[in-house]
Structure formats: structure tokens, C-alpha cells
Amino acid sequence: MIDGACMTNPLSLWNFYFRNKRKVLPVVGILALAILxxxxxxxxxxxxxETAYAxxxxxxxxxxVAPRATRDQDLANPLQESLSRLRDVQLQVDSLDGPGGISSYYDAVVALPARLRGQLPSVQQVEVDAANARYYAARLRGDLVPLGDLIVRVQRLQSEEKSFTQLVQQLTERPNDPRPLITYLQQHQTWLQSVVPDSAQLGRLQSAVISASADANGLQASLQALSRDSANLNTSGQSLANLPVPPSPSGTIDQFKSALDRLTASLGSIEEPQPGLDKLLADSARIPGTAFVKRDAYSNLDINLLAxxxxFDLYGVDQPGMAQLLALYGDRVAAGRLPRPNANEIAVSEEIARSRHVWIGGQLGNNLDELDRLPDAFSVVGIIRGPTRIGVIPLDYMTQHYLFERRYQGLVVVPQSGHEQVVHDQLQKMIGSTAFRLFxxxxIKAKIDSLIQNLDAINRxxxxxxxxxxxxxxxxxxxLFFRQRMNEFGLLAAVGYGRWALIRRVAWESLGVTVAAWGVGIGAAIAVLSWFNTSFMVPHGLVMNVFDWNVLLLHTLPIPLMVFLFGMSTVGWQLLRLDPISIIERRD
Incomplete structure (x- = not known):
């Protein structure tokens, strides 16, 4: 077919492409690879x-609606003041069992002759009181161990804050010298982990506070009984010269109990939800245009994006709230079920499940991935399918089992369609300067766009x-090819082709090459992207639109267009200056 066309019209474009395929194909390949x-x-x-949007x-x-305070601040700030007051009290309580204290008094009572103790019942009672006081003093000293550990941590925190202030000052004075920062990181890289106690440590601290308070009450009662019985012994004329005056550190005990009460109050304030949350919940539900409002003990999972x-945010709501969220987005449970109210269970979208390589029966949480905020390990009991990616966890379990999730609660406010801005403005007005913020x-979209904006600039x-x-x-x-075809153009000009006719012919030849290269590049790109989307993107929960015509057309057309215009401008300029006689006479 091509041979027939060449015989009938030796000057056709098909004849040109067929005769010059060794020249045309490399150009087509180069342009196609660039477009690909x-x-x-x-x-x-x-x-x-698009993956970030999804x-x-x-x-x-x-x-x-989320609290502004961070988890570490919620813990460190209330505790620091209370713990700092315990240091002096701890030293005073330690002295109770030291020289001249309860143990010395008990030893003095026990050292009395057995005959004397048998004749004087009051002495026997004093001995019992001294034994009880000694017992409670020993227990109280044991209770102070975890408190003392946290006191040391707080003191180290204060020292680290001073070091950090010095670092900031050094960097301010010498901003181009990284050595102070490197030294600081080498010396203090684990200070946060060693200073701020976790939820398990806080639970042990609260147990120690309760135990210390009870033992302090027992010690105080024993000391009061000891003082009373000693006074009775003196009143009855049975005072013993070799029996020392019993210790009476009631002031120290009262001071210690007061410090414990303040610490207990601090712990209680940490366990409670964010102050003002109940009022904000009630007020936001009354905003016109609000569909529903739910408490949210939210958490998140770490997932990998291309950038x-x-x-990935998880919503910690009650079971009615889970059903409402799924209905809101048009999602459904494709496999399994929704989490039970008081169980460490989770349901996530299938894209997130693929991204984390889990399915029904798998587990998610920071026991498996330390970057997850979701505590411990939660069993996947539901796979959600639908247009919107979502993950749900039970509010009751989160708030009953995890101190920070109980403290760090927020609200999910769902506006009615068309009322988003009105509800947002009303919420912003309600929050004002309180410790809440809106997302x-x-x-969110502005944050995503700002992160990818630099990549867009680099790509352009x-x-x-x-x-x-x-x-x-x-x-x-x-x-180069034009120089090799000078004889051809000279002959064409000699047989009657004008300069503009030659330019039009070259333009059609170049246009055919660039269009072919563009088509091959687009086809190869679609094939490569389809394969990559199937083999990598979808299994990892990532989003890719293979047939994004904005990319396929608008982003690629400048390449063949600029190549065509630049090539034609250089060749056309030479054709306008073409002298066929000199070419035929070989004077070029």
C-alpha cells in the first residue's frame, strides 16, 4: 500500500516518512519519552x-473542635507546681524515722524491763502506739518513692528548660553556627521521654498518692494516740525518766497531706475533659443549621502518602455517632461490623486498610507502629467502603481506658448542607479566646495546597x-537533517516550488512528526500509569486518575508546540534565504 502511494506521488508525506524513517523515528522517540x-x-x-484530599x-x-493544649502540656503543667512543693515535705517526713524519731522512741519503749511493762498497762498501750506509728512511717516512706522519682523528673525538666533557653540565645547570637544545636541534640535527645511520665506512670502515681494519704492518716492517728497515752501515763504519776518524749510532727503531717491533696486535685483535673467542653457541646447543638454534634475522643494512624x-484521623464517637457519620458520607460497612462501645476495636476504610496491610482480625496502634497516636493495639473489626475515607473507634473505651483521651476530647460538629460557613462563624465566635480551635x-485544603505548592513550582x-x-x-x-536535504530542496525550487511552498511542506512534515510523537508519548504514558496504578497505587491506598485530561493535554501540548515552532523558525529562516542555483552548482 505504501509502495503504491510512493509510486503514484513521490513527493507525498508518506513517501518522505518512509524514506527517512531512520531520521524520523529517533525524533519521535525523544519527544515521546519527554512527554511520557x-x-x-x-x-x-x-x-x-488527590491522595491527601482523600x-x-x-x-x-x-x-x-479540638483543644489547643498538647498532650504533654496537659500533663506537665498541672503536675509541676504540685510536685515542686513535695520536696521539702519529703525531707521532713523522712526525718520521722531518723535519729530521735519514731524508731528511737519505739526502741526506748521496748528496752523497758518486761516486769515494768507488765505492771503498767499504759506503757503497753504506748508500745502498741509506737509500733503502729513505726509501721505507718515505714509505709509512708515507701509511698514517697514514686513521688520522689517524679520530683526528680520535674527538676530535670526545669534544668532542661534552662539549657534550651541557653541554646536559643546561642543560636540567636550565631545563627549560622550549627554546633550548639548539634551538641544540644547529642546531650539531650531523650530528655522528653525521661521527664514526662506516660499514662501508666501517672496511674501508679495516683495509686501512690492514695496510699500515701491513707498512710499519712494512719501515722497521724498513731502519733496522736501515742501523745495521748503518754500524757495519761504522766498524769497518773507513772512517768518514766528513761522514756523520751514522743515525737509529735503533726504540723509536718498536715503539710504533707495538704500537698497530697493538691496533687490529687491536679490529677483529677487532668482526668476530666477539657474545661468548657460540656457548655460548648450544648451551645453548638443550638446553632441554626447544625445537623448534629458528637463528643469525639479522636486519635490518628500514620499512613504513607506519595509526598x-x-x-489519618479517627473519630472516637458513640455507636449512634458512628452510624450517623457513615450515613453522612454515604459509606457502608463492607466487611465485619462497627466497633463495640467498650472494646479496643476499630473500623477503617478499605483504602486505609490496604495502606496499612491489614484486614479483619488485624491490629493497628502504636504497639505496632510507634508513629500512630492510637494507643496500644486495636483489633480491626470492620472495613468501610464508600466515597469518603473514615475510621471510627469507640468513645467509651477511649475515655475509660486512656487518661489523655479522656482529657483531650473534642467535638464533631456536622453542619447542614449550605450552612457550613454560618456554623463555622458561630463556632468561632463561641470559642473566642478559649482553649479550643477549629479544623x-x-x-485543611489550604494546608495541603501549601505543602504541595513548592512541588508544583519545582515541577513547572x-x-x-x-x-x-x-x-x-x-x-x-x-x-542537521535540513542540511542533508539541501539538494532535494534545491531541485524542488528549480522545478517551480516557491519558498513558502517549501516552508509549508516542511511544516507539514514537522507537524506530522510532532503529532505522532505526542500521540505515542500519551499512549505510552497511559499504559505505564495504568500498570503503576494497578500494581502499586491501589494496593497502597493511593489515588491516581490515569485519564486526567488536564495532565494529558494541557500539560503536554507545550512541548510539541514549542519544538515545532522552534524547529520551523530555524528551518524556515534558511528556506527564505534559499538559492536553488547555488545549490545545483554545488556552491553552498
């Missing part, structure tokens, strides 16, 4: 943005650079 690279790069960048897509229909890691879709720069380089390379190749 641009499409793949732009598609991956678009995938990073990961936080639940914010499109709700507003999250880095991100935290909604405009805020690379596309422009590739376009310029390709234009130069293909332009040079066109000039």
Missing part, C-alpha cells in the same frame, strides 16, 4: 494532592527546562 516523563511526573504530583476528605462535611507521611475543610520549572532543551535538541536535529 512529563505525564508521569505531573500525574504523580496530582496523585499526591485522606482528609471527611472534613468536607464536618468541623472538628510523605500523614496522620474544617478550607483550613522542570517542564519548562525540558521544553527548552528539547526545542534546542530537535531544532539542531532539524537543521
Amino acid at each position: 516523563g512529563v505525564v508521569v511526573t505531573d500525574s504523580l504530583l496530582a496523585s499526591a494532592r 485522606t482528609f476528605g471527611s472534613y468536607q462535611k464536618l468541623i472538628l 510523605g507521611n500523614a496522620q 474544617d475543610w478550607p483550613y 520549572f522542570l517542564v519548562i527546562l525540558v521544553t527548552i532543551v528539547l526545542s534546542l535538541v530537535v531544532g539542531l536535529l532539524n537543521n
Whole structure:
């Protein structure tokens, strides 16, 4: 078929392409590879943005009201003041069992002759009181061990704060010298873990406080009984010269109990939800345009995005709230069930399950991935399918088993369609200067766009650079091929082809090459992206639109267009200056 066309019209474009395939195919290959690279790069960048949008897509229909304070601040600030007051009291209580204290008094009573103790019942009672006081003093000293440990931690925190202040001052004075920062990180890299106690330590601390308070009461009662019985002994004229005066540190005990009470109050304040949450819950439910409001002991999972890691938010709501959220987004439980109210269970979207390589019966949490905020290990009991990615955990279990989740509660406020901005403005007015902040879709989207904005700028720069380089390379190749075809153009000009006719012919030849290269590049890009999407993106819960015509068309057309224009400008300029006589006479 091609041979027939060549015989009938030796000047046809098909004849040109067939005779010059060794010259045409490399140009087509170079342009196609460039277009393939641009499409793949732009598609991956678009995938990073779309995956981030999908990961936080639940914010499109709700507003999250969260406390401003961080978990570490919630713990460290209330404890630091109370613990700092215990140091002096601890030293005073330690002296109770030292020289001249309860043990010395008990030893003096026991050292009395047995005959004397038998004749004087009051002495026997004093001995019992001294034994009880000694017992409670020993227990109290044991109770002070965890308290003393936390006191040391707080003291170290104060020391670290001083070191950090010095570091800031050094960096301010010498901002280009990284040595102070490196030294600080080497010396203090684990100070936060060693200073701030975790929830288990806080539970042991509270047990120690309760035990210490009870033992302090027992010690105080024993000392009071000891003082009373000693006074009775003196009143009855049975005073013994070799029996010392019993210790009476009631002031120290009262001071110690007062410090314990303050610490207990601090622990109680940490266990309670964020102050003002109940009022905010009631007020937000009355905002016109609000569909429903739920308490939220939220947490998150660490997942991998193309542009880095991100935290996928989990909503810790009650079971009616779980059903309401699924109905809100049009999602459904595709496998398994929703979590029970008081169980360490979780249900997540299937994309997140694929991303974390779990299914029904698997586990998620910081026992398995230390970057997860979700504590311990939660069993996956439900896989959710639908247009919006979502994860739910039980509110009751989170608030009953985890101190910080009980303290760090928020609200999920769902506006009615069309009332999002009104509800947001009313919530913002309610919050004012309180320790809460809002997270909604405009805020989340702006954060995502700002993170990817730099990648967009880099990508645009690379596309422009590739376009310029390709234009130069293909332009040079066109000039080289043009020089090799000078005899052909000279003969065509000699037989009657005008300069503009030759330019039109070269334009059609170049246009055919660039269009073919663009088509091959687009086809190869679709094939590569389809394979990559099936083999990698979908199994990892990532989003990729293979047929994104904004990328396939608008982002790739500048390359063949610039190559065509640059190549034609150089060749056309030479054709306008073409002298067919000199070419025929071989004077070029």
C-alpha cells in the first residue's frame, strides 16, 4: 500500500516518512519519552494532592473542635507546681524515722524491763502506739518513692528548660553556627521521654498518692494516740525518766497531706475533659443549621502518602455517632461490623486498610507502629467502603481506658448542607479566646495546597527546562537533517516550488512528526500509569486518575508546540534565504 502511494506521488508525506524513517523515528522517540516523563511526573504530583484530599476528605462535611493544649502540656503543667512543693515535705517526713524519731522512741519503749511493762498497762498501750506509728512511717516512706522519682523528673525538666533557653540565645547570637544545636541534640535527645511520665506512670502515681494519704492518716492517728497515752501515763504519776518524749510532727503531717491533696486535685483535673467542653457541646447543638454534634475522643494512624507521611484521623464517637457519620458520607460497612462501645476495636476504610496491610482480625496502634497516636493495639473489626475515607473507634473505651483521651476530647460538629460557613462563624465566635480551635475543610485544603505548592513550582520549572532543551535538541536535529536535504530542496525550487511552498511542506512534515510523537508519548504514558496504578497505587491506598485530561493535554501540548515552532523558525529562516542555483552548482 505504501509502495503504491510512493509510486503514484513521490513527493507525498508518506513517501518522505518512509524514506527517512531512520531520521524520523529517533525524533519521535525523544519527544515521546519527554512527554511520557512529563505525564508521569505531573500525574504523580496530582496523585499526591488527590491522595491527601482523600485522606482528609471527611472534613468536607464536618468541623472538628479540638483543644489547643498538647498532650504533654496537659500533663506537665498541672503536675509541676504540685510536685515542686513535695520536696521539702519529703525531707521532713523522712526525718520521722531518723535519729530521735519514731524508731528511737519505739526502741526506748521496748528496752523497758518486761516486769515494768507488765505492771503498767499504759506503757503497753504506748508500745502498741509506737509500733503502729513505726509501721505507718515505714509505709509512708515507701509511698514517697514514686513521688520522689517524679520530683526528680520535674527538676530535670526545669534544668532542661534552662539549657534550651541557653541554646536559643546561642543560636540567636550565631545563627549560622550549627554546633550548639548539634551538641544540644547529642546531650539531650531523650530528655522528653525521661521527664514526662506516660499514662501508666501517672496511674501508679495516683495509686501512690492514695496510699500515701491513707498512710499519712494512719501515722497521724498513731502519733496522736501515742501523745495521748503518754500524757495519761504522766498524769497518773507513772512517768518514766528513761522514756523520751514522743515525737509529735503533726504540723509536718498536715503539710504533707495538704500537698497530697493538691496533687490529687491536679490529677483529677487532668482526668476530666477539657474545661468548657460540656457548655460548648450544648451551645453548638443550638446553632441554626447544625445537623448534629458528637463528643469525639479522636486519635490518628500514620499512613504513607506519595509526598510523605500523614496522620489519618479517627473519630472516637458513640455507636449512634458512628452510624450517623457513615450515613453522612454515604459509606457502608463492607466487611465485619462497627466497633463495640467498650472494646479496643476499630473500623477503617478499605483504602486505609490496604495502606496499612491489614484486614479483619488485624491490629493497628502504636504497639505496632510507634508513629500512630492510637494507643496500644486495636483489633480491626470492620472495613468501610464508600466515597469518603473514615475510621471510627469507640468513645467509651477511649475515655475509660486512656487518661489523655479522656482529657483531650473534642467535638464533631456536622453542619447542614449550605450552612457550613454560618456554623463555622458561630463556632468561632463561641470559642473566642478559649482553649479550643477549629479544623474544617478550607483550613485543611489550604494546608495541603501549601505543602504541595513548592512541588508544583519545582515541577513547572522542570517542564519548562525540558521544553527548552528539547526545542534546542530537535531544532539542531532539524537543521542537521535540513542540511542533508539541501539538494532535494534545491531541485524542488528549480522545478517551480516557491519558498513558502517549501516552508509549508516542511511544516507539514514537522507537524506530522510532532503529532505522532505526542500521540505515542500519551499512549505510552497511559499504559505505564495504568500498570503503576494497578500494581502499586491501589494496593497502597493511593489515588491516581490515569485519564486526567488536564495532565494529558494541557500539560503536554507545550512541548510539541514549542519544538515545532522552534524547529520551523530555524528551518524556515534558511528556506527564505534559499538559492536553488547555488545549490545545483554545488556552491553552498
